[in-house]
Amino acid sequence: MNSVARTAALVAGAVAMLVAPLAAMKALRDPDDPRLSVGAAPAATLVPGDVRDATGRMIAGAVWTGLMSYDPRTGSPVPAAAESVTSGDRKVWTVRLRPGGRFHDGTPVTARSFTDAWTAVVREGWHGARTISETAGLKGLKVTDDRTFEVTLDRPLNGFPALLGDPAFLPMPESVLRSRDWAAYGRRPIGNGPYRITSHGRETVLERPNARTIVVKSIPKPSDQYSAVELNRLDVATAVPSDRHETMDTEFRDRHLTLPGRAMTYLAFPSWEDRFTPAIRQTLSMAIDRSAITEGPLGHQATPANSLVPPGVLPGRREGQCRLCIHDPRAATAALTDAGGLNGTLNLWHEASDAAWVEAVAEQLRKTLTIDVQPRRVTAAELRTALDERKVDGPFVVHTTTPYPAPVAALRPLLEAGTGYEGEDVSDLITQAESAPTPDAGVTPARLAESALLRDMAAIPLWSAHDHFVWSERLHKITTDPFTGLNLTTLKPKN
Template sequence: MKIRRSAGLLATITAGALLLAACSSGGSSSSSSTTAASGGTSTGIVTAWGSEPENPLIPTNTNETGGGTILTQIFAGLVYYDAKGKTHNEVADSITSSDNTNWTIKLKSGWKFTNGEPVTAKSFVDAWNYGAVSTNAQLNSGWFQDPSYGIPIVGYDDTQAADASSQPKATTMSGLKVVDDTTFTVQLTTPLSDFPVRIGYSAFFPLPSVAFKDMKAFGESPIGNGPYKVADNGWTHNVDIKLVPNADFTGDRKARNGGLDIKFYTSQDTAYNDLLAGQLDVLQTVPSSALGTFQNDLGSNAVNIPGAVWQGFTIPQNLAHFTGAEGQLRRAALSHAIDRDTITKTIFHGTRTPATDFTSPVIPGWSDKIDGSDVLKYDPAAAKKLWAQADAMSPWSGSFTIAYNADGGHQAWVDAVTNSIKNALGIDAAGQPYPVFKDLRTDINASKKGKKTGLTGAFRSGWQGDYPGALDFLGAMWATGAGSNDGSYSNPQFDALLSKGAQEKSLDDANKDFAQAQTILFKDLPSIPLWYSNSTGGFAKTVKNVEFGWDGVPLYYAVTKS
């Protein structure tokens, strides 16, 4: 996932990203902080940790880390972000507007997809239109409509069918116009000063014409325009995906290695042991079992830097005992029942920080003094009192569960959180493990559509920043109808404050609106904030020029290997 530039807001936004990049772990070697520009080239194939994508690799239908990491290697967007969070034009030559509503985008000439087809204005417009149309059922459709986190394009509503049995009025958005091969215009329904920041997200990548002949088949063998391309028969499901350098790539992110083999692990411990044994080059996560030792194990090749990652768990809005006034009492009780300080110290060994809001400390506008945030304080007495008040409305029975994917190293903290809840409230609480991330996401997405699934209660949730702004967190996870609003939360007052902030002319004013919006979240608690994650990981002695970005994802194109 990514970040971007902005007119008006750019200076403040990138300042926050620069601050993050300046904070590095003790023990970082010179090779971990060397910039791509000084790295040279190599022929070795870099092996990296990853997870099996949830869906075929289609930009508008990928909103999870496993697939997102791959997409950014094989596609190039209008802009890209460097390790420090600074935005650079990639395929775009210029992105301009006189009113922040009507935007003109001019492309650089000479860009091609790996099948030889030119990248044109139509490549972007067709991809965005496909992503918007409701009958195509794309997970990132909301990025073309919602001003709280996406870009609200005129005509989006006409691409939405009234119900499952009908067809939309249009299959294209009237706010998108192809002027010529290298120029297109975008008309928004509302002004957005940070428009150029947002369009770096992978949902805005271009597609070649062949994609629209059979999109599902294309997703299994995607053709992009990025620094890498998928090798012939390169994707072996649940095993790995092999990428080779794109010799025709003309951008700044030119691959400086002989290729990238992203291995799909179902166990972080296995991945970490492979790293120690020299069987894996780059690992962008550390299993809970090694958090207390990895910096000693890896020495100067260990990475532990602040990251734009928020973590918590979401309680579905329709879950029994968690709606209305009773639900507010129980949600607050659960929050008070969690000993975040002890858990982050004992389970995560200082690689997490207890949350004080719904964003991240590295994001402009973050605050630890938002009204209502005292609900995050560990207070067993208050928790019991609130739970008893809820029981007076409707007696509780059964077990409170938190679903998680076992392949992500989450069991230890889920067990610690549910034990804290159990001890504070005197109720039964336990984790609900899913074998792999894909299975958990499948049930979460089905639950959002009202289908019966195996979910029995809450589920783990989190957000890794797409661009350095509070709106990216707040809008994507809790705005009404947002693609990653997995608990189906909706509050018109909250939505209105997000929209107001998105239209402000200064970031300071916008962040005041966002802070006010968070006071509503602290009252409703659609998700329970737990902690912020550091970007932790490491790399083997086999590679050099390893640099983790502000969002915790390594810049794989810059890694060299003999």
């Protein structure tokens, strides 16, 4: 290639690089396109029992109708595909389906559409398997007739109906349950909900009779989503970049929303390390400036904790229960002196994804308490092994996601985090909360368990991830809830 040709090629390439982002932004939506568009990170999968991210849950909420859904105002479970979910002892549950349910291929939704789907989730080891086997404690399934089946759990659980809103419990049609061609099903899922998927790739097209078509576009970067809504090339952004958090209110006024989360991050303690007394654990909690971390390394994507229960768990949650979560360096320094100090190095065990904020917390502890703090990065497998072998010698990071809207559902995972914690009466209180006659009756023992856990500071609550949404002028206010995310079925244009 001669020099003139090379120069022309370079110029053409440079022009293409400049034009490509503009063309991509323009292609997001023609101003006259009647379809409603949503930007989101790509879903890992749309096989319902394997859904594991916010985009998957959002799409699943439109394409499938589960046994239960959630009231966005109260967070309480509401019957959907189920006509009733009843039990006399909270251990054996009878599920009765509404009549007339059908999948998008025209086949009926039966009791086996649910029971065989749950069996497949556990057999295939999908993401929802743990929810079915461990959180629910599923022990047995028995189909009584086409609309009725019986579920036996390994323990009484009054929150079981609320748990049935999770994608792990969605139904699948007989054809895919028989063929087990999960890859093909993931490319073009067949659900039983109000919307059906007509195309799935870089964009997922959802259609519904007598309603606007919805297009979920794969836009991984929050900044690209945000800019696209600003330019009216996109109707909803499901993420907001950290550098636009402070200007979001002025740029979108009443067209933005922060959704409280149901995921929490904690620092837990190994019970076999005697030096971490309750007084030392309380001291460490007061020395951590949570706001500095959420506004710094976490980029405004999390809310500082003031309770062991995340803010997205509405029924029964109490604000401000963790008084020792308030940053108070003077009190922390005095408390450390009163406790006799902390000997040796404080190792903070964590995975690679937590490195940035763990380093920041380590520096806060060094500066405030003048102690030696060292982050210790390990893999998830290495941490599990070290916990099993009781080799963890310092606080370790724990992430939990509350599986259903009840305070006890947020507390149970803290007993199963590998700490070896056996606080007085806490386990019994959590069992009482789960086995109470009703979820409301279980709130009091759950609150008592939370108070005991906070008194011992068995796990330091740090922060809860939250979601941000902004939307275009042509939409009414959007509807969300912490367990489904953005409700696609309620998206409507103003005219």
